[in-house]
Amino acid sequence: MRGMSFRKLVTGATLGISVLLAGCVNSPNYSSVNTPYQPNLDPNMQPGLVSGRTIGNGSVRVGLLLPYSGDGQSATSVATLFENSAKLALEDFQGADIQLLVKDTGGTAEGASLAAQQAISEGAELLIGPVFASAVKGASTVARRSGVPIVAFSSDTNVAKSGTYLLSYLxxxxxxxxxxxxxxxxxxxxxxxxxxxxxxxxxxxxxxxxxxxxxxxxxxxxxxxxxxxxxxxxxxxxxxxxxxxxxxxxxxxxxxxxxxxxxxxxxxxxxxxxxxxxxxxxxxxxxxxxxxxxxxxxxxGPDNQSFERLATRYREAFGSQPPRNASLAYDATILAAGLVRSTGPDRFSSRVLTNRDGFLGIDGIFRFQQNGLNNRGLAVxxxxxxxxxxxxxxxxxxxxxxx
Structure with a gap:
């Protein structure tokens, strides 16, 4: 797969915002990976029926952990913003084989721990979110035991670690x-x-x-x-x-x-x-x-051209101008969908997520490091x-x- 372009990688995606929304810049060769990726779920716990709201109807479940009942209007606003961005991402990625399990963290460590446990028990193979550092810590403790990786939005580098990757601007x-x-x-x-x-x-x-x-x-x-x-x-x-x-x-x-x-x-x-x-x-x-x-x-700063197109789509769909960080949830969602389509059962393994060639999103190229931090390609x-x-x-x- 090395050298495969993103256009080929996501054949069938609606690339209305950009022909290069998100995905592998240069996909690594995974032919040497013999063991399919599987989360370390409790053998006595079988994925159950999904409770609460969902976005999409694909076969691969991904948790979306956001602070809907968080303390203050800002927490609720960012939850709505990121959910809306995730919805746009699935609209733009035609045939995305993922289903987002929407869970409320309350913006706290305890709430995020419960939200992560619920999403994982319902079969989530990847968690997108949480937003706040304390919530990332709470979710990370649960996810790490189950071998489920997290793509989180906190900018606090102290919560990054192997398996907990920060997509935020660092x-x-x-x-x-x-x-x-x-x-x-x-x-x-x-x-x-x-x-x-x-x-x-x-x-x-x-x-x-x-x-x-x-x-x-x-x-x-x-x-x-x-x-x-x-x-x-x-x-x-x-x-x-x-x-x-x-x-x-x-x-x-x-x-x-x-x-x-x-x-x-x-x-x-x-x-x-x-x-x-x-x-x-x-x-x-x-x-x-x-x-x-x-x-x-x-x-x-990131290249603004793709974000301006995303902002136009967001205004048309939801009637308001999105803050600059709307791209985070959008990119995380399309990254999940792209990896499901391109890498099969190994999709969310550390080997795939920390591919040194990185990925291409609304804000340009980015890649995750083994320690959970990221590198971004920025303009001046x-x-x-x-x-x-x-x-x-x-x-x-x-x-x-x-x-």
Whole structure:
């Protein structure tokens, strides 16, 4: 199967959004796999009748674990968003031989554990979701005992492990892409302003490694208390003293932080000169894209063309504009359907899911690592000052030569 295109892989799919929605970029050769994949279900437990709602009517059952009764409107909203996206995916994949078993996690570890157990007892061979880190932990404990893999949506890297794969946008991919691009533009000296929290710690580790791999040097790193404007001002003041020694300033947090940093630097009379500010996918928000002080700054992100087509389909079907993360549930669903069609009984084994050639989705290429994290192929954008961003470097089309 090596070299099989996705068009051939999913013959019969309705590729109305894109001819390359999701699936194997270059499918690996599975001819050496002699033992069909089977979850380690309790021998005394036979798959029973499905309870609750389902999506699709295929023969392969897949659990869809979402926080329908989660705490707060945001949890309910993301559950509805992801269910709607999964429905669109099955509409676009004609003849998909999967059935989604819809289960409510309540957004908690306990609820996710029960939801995972119910889905597995009803014959689920793969779990899609949960969304929140605590729920992923709860579901993972149950799924691991049964040998059922999870494709989850949390961005907390602490919950990733073998068999629990994160499809979400992770800091490591952002950092690797933006630093490698900066290096290609012959930028070699860096400072960074990072939030003093779990995200900042992960971003810092990735930043140090990426700069080292590109033979760059880090002049200074400052860490601030998130949401504390005075602390941010103090840390920026410290960075401004050595700004003349760097050509790149890394500020990954989104929201109002990057424009505030530029404002404070200007107020302090720091000579930014040729210093380029770089960031993360968190920058892709109106307050940053419309900020005049951010014009020319760079950040990484997925290719938007396929998502715009998905967003149009979503608006037509459900009457609202979907958030950017709608693609996650869409890609997870089509990935499941594509693997069922292309790889037979070995479909959800670790060997298949961690194929180094990866898969192609709405957001471009992605692949799962053995430790549950992912790599993504991202584009690079420059803020235009017109409320949008211009692509200045395309996303890679394969992982050949990539990290």
């Amino acid at each position: 800091p490591v991919s952002d950092v690797n892409r933006i630093v490698s691009y900066a290096a290609e533009q012959e930028r070699r000296s860096y400072s960074a302003l990072l939030p003093n929290n779990a995200y900042g710690a992960v971003a810092e580790a990735a930043f140090r490694q990426a700069v080292g791999q590109t033979s760059g040097r880090i002049v200074a790193i400052e860490r601030y208390s998130p949401g504390n404007a005075e602390d941010i001002r103090a840390r920026v003041s410290s960075l401004s003293r050595s700004i003349s020694q760097v050509d790149t300033l890394f500020v990954p947090e989104g929201g109002g932080v990057p424009p505030f940093v530029m404002q404070v630097m200007t107020e302090m009379g720091a000579s930014l000169g040729e210093v380029k500010m770089i960031g993360s996918g968190q920058w892709n928000t109106p307050d940053i894209l419309q900020s005049p002080v951010m014009v020319g700054s760079w950040f990484p 954008y420059a803020i235009s000052g017109k409320g949008d961003a211009e692509p200045i470097a395309p996303a890679p089309r394969s992982f050949t030569g990539q990290f």
